[in-house]
Amino acid sequence: xxxxxxxxGLGTVGGGVVKLLAxxxxxxxxxxxxxxxxxxxxxxxxxxxxxSLDGFTWHDGPVALAAxxxxxxxxxxxxxxxxxxxxxxxxAIAAGKPVVTANKAMLAMHGPELAALAEARGxxxxxxxxxxxxxPVIKVLREGLAGNGVSRVAGILNGTCNYILTTMREEGRDFxxxxxxxxxxxxxxxxPSFDVDGIDAAHKLAILAGxxxxxxxxxxxxxxxxxxxxSDLDISxxxxxxxxxxxxxxxxxxxxxxxLRVHPAMVPLSRPLATVDGVFNAVQLExxxxxxxxxxxxxxxxGPTASAVVADLVDIARGVRIxxxxxxxxxxxxxxxxxxxxHEGAYFLRLMVVDQPGVxxxxxxxxxxxxxxxxxxxxxxxxxxxxxxxxxxxxxxSEAAVNGALARIAKLxxxxxxxxxxxxxx
Amino acid sequence: xxxxxxxxGLGTVGGGVVKLLAxxxxxxxxxxxxxxxxxxxxxxxxxxxxxSLDGFTWHDGPVALAAxxxxxxxxxxxxxxxxxxxxxxxxAIAAGKPVVTANKAMLAMHGPELAALAEARGxxxxxxxxxxxxxPVIKVLREGLAGNGVSRVAGILNGTCNYILTTMREEGRDFxxxxxxxxxxxxxxxxPSFDVDGIDAAHKLAILAGxxxxxxxxxxxxxxxxxxxxSDLDISxxxxxxxxxxxxxxxxxxxxxxxLRVHPAMVPLSRPLATVDGVFNAVQLExxxxxxxxxxxxxxxxGPTASAVVADLVDIARGVRIxxxxxxxxxxxxxxxxxxxxHEGAYFLRLMVVDQPGVxxxxxxxxxxxxxxxxxxxxxxxxxxxxxxxxxxxxxxSEAAVNGALARIAKLxxxxxxxxxxxxxx
Numbered sequence: 001x002x003x004x005x006x007x008x009g010l011g012t013v014g015g016g017v018v019k020l021l022a023x024x025x026x027x028x029x030x031x032x033x034x035x036x037x038x039x040x041x042x043x044x045x046x047x048x049x050x051x052s053l054d055g056f057t058w059h060d061g062p063v064a065l066a067a068x069x070x071x072x073x074x075x076x077x078x079x080x081x082x083x084x085x086x087x088x089x090x091x092a093i094a095a096g097k098p099v100v101t102a103n104k105a106m107l108a109m110h111g112p113e114l115a116a117l118a119e120a121r122g123x124x125x126x127x128x129x130x131x132x133x134x135x136p137v138i139k140v141l142r143e144g145l146a147g148n149g150v151s152r153v154a155g156i157l158n159g160t161c162n163y164i165l166t167t168m169r170e171e172g173r174d175f176x177x178x179x180x181x182x183x184x185x186x187x188x189x190x191x192p193s194f195d196v197d198g199i200d201a202a203h204k205l206a207i208l209a210g211x212x213x214x215x216x217x218x219x220x221x222x223x224x225x226x227x228x229x230x231s232d233l234d235i236s237x238x239x240x241x242x243x244x245x246x247x248x249x250x251x252x253x254x255x256x257x258x259x260l261r262v263h264p265a266m267v268p269l270s271r272p273l274a275t276v277d278g279v280f281n282a283v284q285l286e287x288x289x290x291x292x293x294x295x296x297x298x299x300x301x302x303g304p305t306a307s308a309v310v311a312d313l314v315d316i317a318r319g320v321r322i323x324x325x326x327x328x329x330x331x332x333x334x335x336x337x338x339x340x341x342x343h344e345g346a347y348f349l350r351l352m353v354v355d356q357p358g359v360x361x362x363x364x365x366x367x368x369x370x371x372x373x374x375x376x377x378x379x380x381x382x383x384x385x386x387x388x389x390x391x392x393x394x395x396x397x398s399e400a401a402v403n404g405a406l407a408r409i410a411k412l413x414x415x416x417x418x419x420x421x422x423x424x425x426x
Numbered sequence: 427x428x429x430x431x432x433x434x435g436l437g438t439v440g441g442g443v444v445k446l447l448a449x450x451x452x453x454x455x456x457x458x459x460x461x462x463x464x465x466x467x468x469x470x471x472x473x474x475x476x477x478s479l480d481g482f483t484w485h486d487g488p489v490a491l492a493a494x495x496x497x498x499x500x501x502x503x504x505x506x507x508x509x510x511x512x513x514x515x516x517x518a519i520a521a522g523k524p525v526v527t528a529n530k531a532m533l534a535m536h537g538p539e540l541a542a543l544a545e546a547r548g549x550x551x552x553x554x555x556x557x558x559x560x561x562p563v564i565k566v567l568r569e570g571l572a573g574n575g576v577s578r579v580a581g582i583l584n585g586t587c588n589y590i591l592t593t594m595r596e597e598g599r600d601f602x603x604x605x606x607x608x609x610x611x612x613x614x615x616x617x618p619s620f621d622v623d624g625i626d627a628a629h630k631l632a633i634l635a636g637x638x639x640x641x642x643x644x645x646x647x648x649x650x651x652x653x654x655x656x657s658d659l660d661i662s663x664x665x666x667x668x669x670x671x672x673x674x675x676x677x678x679x680x681x682x683x684x685x686l687r688v689h690p691a692m693v694p695l696s697r698p699l700a701t702v703d704g705v706f707n708a709v710q711l712e713x714x715x716x717x718x719x720x721x722x723x724x725x726x727x728x729g730p731t732a733s734a735v736v737a738d739l740v741d742i743a744r745g746v747r748i749x750x751x752x753x754x755x756x757x758x759x760x761x762x763x764x765x766x767x768x769h770e771g772a773y774f775l776r777l778m779v780v781d782q783p784g785v786x787x788x789x790x791x792x793x794x795x796x797x798x799x800x801x802x803x804x805x806x807x808x809x810x811x812x813x814x815x816x817x818x819x820x821x822x823x824s825e826a827a828v829n830g831a832l833a834r835i836a837k838l839x840x841x842x843x844x845x846x847x848x849x850x851x852x
Contacts, residue, residue: 020573020715030640030753031572128570134716136570143569143746144554144562146457147446147736214456272722275701289446290560290733294722296698307716310573320569320746327456 001034003317004070008062008088009077010043013102013129016306017075018051021313028310032317036310039070062088066095073098073316075309081105086114089125093118100312102129102305108203112216115329125324126312131204132157132281134304135297136311141211141285142326148287150212153251154425155283156276157204157262159299160188160195161227161247165264166277169235169244175228187279197226198247198262205249208283209260212251214327215335217260223340225263234350234420237378237391238266241348244274248425257336259343265425266348272296343399346375346424349392351409352417355383359414360390366412370405372397387416393424427460429743430496434488434514435503436469439528439555442732443501444477447739454736458743462736465496488514492521499524499742501735507531512540515551519544526738528555528731534629538642541755551750552738557630558583558707560730561723562737567637567711568752574713576638579677580851581709582702583630583688585725586614586621587653587673591690592703595661595670601654613705623652624673624688631675634709635686638677640753641761643686649766651689660776660846663804663817664692667774670700674851683762685769691851692774698722769825772801772850775818777835778843781809785840786816792838796831798823813842819850 005021007014018038021028029035040057042065059065062084066074074092076099078085085106092099099118101107106114107127118125128138132155141150156162160182167178179196182188194200202224206217227247238245243266252259267274272294276282281299286292298304325332353359360377367374378391394402406419431447433440444464447454455461466483468491485491488510492500500518502525504511511532518525525544527533532540533556544551554564558581567576582588586608593604605622608614620626628650632643653673664671669692678685693700698720702708707725712718724730751758779785786803793800804817820828832845 016715024573024575024715027575027640028573030757031749033749033754134713135719136566139565139570140562143741144565144737145733146740147450147454147733149450149453214453272701275698287560287733289442289450289729289736291724291727291730292722293561294720296720296722298717301717303715304717307571307573307713310715311570314572315569318748320748322744322746323457323459328459331456 003032003034003036003313004039004072005036005075005313006040006065006068006071006073007038007075007077008042008065009079010041010049011077012302013305013309014043014077015049015051016302017309020306020310028314032314034317036313036317040065040068063091066091066097071097073100073313076101076103079103079105081109086110089114090117093121093123096121096123098123098126098316100126100309100316102127102309104130104200104203104207108206108219111207111210112325112329112332115324118324119329124316124321126315127207128312129305129308131207132283133297133299133301134307135281135283135295135299136308137208137283137295138211140293140295141208142322145285145287145290145293146326148289150285150287151253152286153208153212153283154273155205155208155249156246156273156281157201157249157299158195158247159279159281160192161201162276162281163187163279164196165227165230165245165247168230168232169239172232174232175230196228198224201247201249202262205251205260205262209251209258209335210332211326213253213258213335214325214332215258216332217335218337221260221337223261223263227264229420230264231420233389234422237350240378241393242269243267243424244269245422246273248273250425254338257338259338261340261343263423265423267425341400341403344396346396347394347402348422348424349394349406350420351390351415352387353390354414354416355386355388356414362412362414363390363409366405366408370401372401372405429458429460429462429739430465430498431462431501431739432466432468432491432494432497432499433464433501433503434468434491435505436467436475437503438728439731439735440469440503441475441477442728443735446732446736454740458740460743462739462743466491466494489517492517492523497523499526499739502527502529505529505531507535512536515540516543519547519549522547522549524549524742525551526735526742527551527553528735530556530626530629530633534632534645537633537636538751538755538758541750544750545755550742550747552741553633554738555731555734557633558709559723559725559727560733561707561709561721561725562734563634563709563721564637566719566721567634568748571711571713571716571719572752574715576711576713577679578712579634579638579709580699581631581634581675582672582699582707583627583675583725584621584673585705585707586618587627588702588707589613589705590622591653591656591671591673594656594658595665598658600658601656622654624650627673627675628688631677631686631688635677635684635761636758637752639679639684639761640751640758641684642758643761644763647686647763649687649689653690655846656690657846659815660848663776666804667819668695669693669850670695671848672699674699676851680764683764685764687766687769689849691849693851767826767829770822772822773820773828774848774850775820775832776846777816777841778813779816780840780842781812781814782840788838788840789816789835792831792834796827798827798831
């Protein structure tokens with residue numbers, strides 16, 4: 001018996017899948033109970049990719065690949081929420097073939113609808129590779145924690161941002177400088193906005209939240225901030241205060257809805273997420289019976305992502321059929337996503353002020369007016385008449401109160417720049 | 427549709443499963459695609475356990491439970507490698523019913539044979555709860571990393587030992603003192619040897635190794651050391667040298683066989699395992715494509731273990747049928763387990779010596795004779811004529827060389843106690 005695989009998209013991940021299936025053929029046959037073999041491929045060009053395409057049927061278009069009678073399962077590695085990727089997934093489902101995909105954008109935007117199509121047709125969509133690469137977080141959440149109500153998911157979901165933040169801290173360099181280097185090294189794209197503006201992490205968070213809460217997530221409802229505004233000054237203050245700055249994706253169940261947000265956060269050094277550095281990803285899950293479960297591994301790259309795609313193929317070969325979202329797609333409830341203004345937590349605020357008498361009195365009076373109390377205040381060094389940073393760490397308060405106070409503080413004549421705000425995540 | 431569950435053993439875990447299934451009935455039905463309901467139980471006595479047994483059929487013996495026509499799946503929570511637990515598993519399999527178990531001893535001793543019986547009968551044995559409680563490590567290894575050759579598994583697999591070692595370090599107390607407290611708190615058994623002598627961790631390691639390497643593991647071939655001989659002195663030297671002492675279970679694929687060992691180890695503070703404290707468990711897996719995958723969570727207790735049992739029940743309800751050991755039980759190869767003398771690594775050695783001229787010359791001459799070179803040497807304070815500790819950290823060397831050298835060193839008149847040896851794990 002052979003499971004015949006058609007792969008659309010032969011970039012880094014597609015090549016990795018071809019290589020992995022060839023390198024581990026014996027082991028995979030033993031584990032899957034049948035041979036798993038690539039029979040057909042499709043890509044934008046037939047250029048040399050460093051591995052042979054001999055023995056694979058070539059298709060010019062992905063939809064033709066889906067229709068190939070020698071293809072039992074379709075691996076979609078084209079990318080993009082719509083266009084050819086979605087057309088391929090729909091064609092495969094219509095042909096009664098399971099789909100394996102690494103496409104977080106497509107799942108975040110169209111996951112429930114595609115799942116409903118697939119379930120109506122009796123096939124599955126598998127997407128372990130879409131979130132956190134080599135970490136089997138989809139499997140852990142959907143199967144390993146199936147007995148739990150999940151109250152919170154928090155993760156470092158974008159390796160590019162984590163690499164940039166780690167390098168800024170370790171080398172004391174600023175964002176633009178490190179980004180330029182990351183682009184040269186291939187850790188960041190020429191157009192880095194998908195990564196550094198938090199969109200990629202948000203796609204992954206939307207998928208995890210849908211699974212964790214059995215909910216339909218409206219992607220437009222997520223609060224998304226990237227890391228462009230993180231300064232080396234904030235990184236060194238974080239160090240001084242016992243935090244690390246990480247771009248986190250957080251999904252939390254609250255009394256009146258779900259909080260869904262991607263933003264830089266101050267993470268206390270004692271927390272497992274704080275020490276996940278470089279290109280590593282990590283996810284912390286809170287189950288009501290399991291307690292906290294923390295996972296850490298490589299979030300991207302040829303090997304880890306291919307490992308995830310092949311795990312899905314082995315599942316399919318083993319006959320595993322689990323609902324795409326952990327429950328029938330038609331049973332997913334629309335999530336009530338809370339507005340960011342309703343967020344409550346502690347805040348790190350940094351002001352650049354003229355070092356002159358009375359500034360602090362003005363700032364603290366405004367905070368008092370908005371009901372915000374301080375846990376600590378930090379001002380390093382004195383430069384009378386010049387610009388100095390003041391750091392304020394608040395007790396738990398509401399985002400609405402902080403926004404109100406900052407709008408007034410920003411208008412004080414002695415405050416020289418837009419204040420910096422970084423949420424503290426316990 | 428209903429999956430009808432019979433539970434044998436109503437201790438902490440059994441009670442947890444009854445409570446979890448009741449508390450999350452709606453969520454589990456949605457996820458499993460059918461109701462999962464306890465219909466029958468069996469235990470040593472009908473004493474009050476804080477939850478009602480109304481509605482469950484009571485069986486005096488586990489084998490009768492397996493035969494109950496209203497039971498579709500048997501949950502074995504009796505414990506013990508043989509006796510009633512094994513009789514129950516065999517009876518359930520013979521009756522064509524899947525078995526869910528938390529019994530690491532039974533799986534470590536009889537796993538492959540039971541799996542062969544189960545596979546011949548077309549049923550499964552599920553055992554997520556047998557290793558690391560709330561961490562779905564069986565699923566991650568057997569399914570999530572199915573495309574990988576696994577080269578190494580290293581874990582903190584016994585919460586009792588980790589709690590004792592953590593408390594010794596944090597409170598500067600000695601082993602016996604902390605153990606007595608742990609017994610009072612219920613973290614350690616009245617007879618603690620299963621935990622503190624490393625047997626429990628070794629059972630779990632044998633299971634992980636069998637899965638990782640597709641091998642039949644001869645439990646008697648494991649090297650097992652516990653934590654009784656760890657002194658507060660070693661813990662403070664570890665601190666000084668940048669290590670934490672952890673009881674690790676390690677399975678490594680080497681060129682000529684498999685290394686399988688449970689022993690206290692010095693773990694560099696920069697490694698994820700070093701900062702896993704208290705009753706938490708953690709496992710580090712090395713896949714050849716995935717790279718390192720690190721998992722951390724609660725290793726024991728009512729909630730986490732019940733979460734693991736219920737995940738297995740949900741899998742069964744969903745129709746998931748994966749070979750017990752990740753490949754056909756009949757295809758498991760006998761593992762060639764390397765003798766501990768063949769181990770190579772760096773060592774922490776602590777001698778208690780009379781502080782007098784010439785001691786160090788004698789010791790270093792012996793090390794030289796055995797080809798052992800030192801990375802560092804530590805002697806804090808001086809007490810001429812009195813007993814002082816000397817710590818030696820070696821470069822990579824062989825266990826055989828270290829044993830040879832220590833046998834001679836122990837006989838030096840100036841060496842007052844049996845030298846302490848703790849392996850350093852990178």
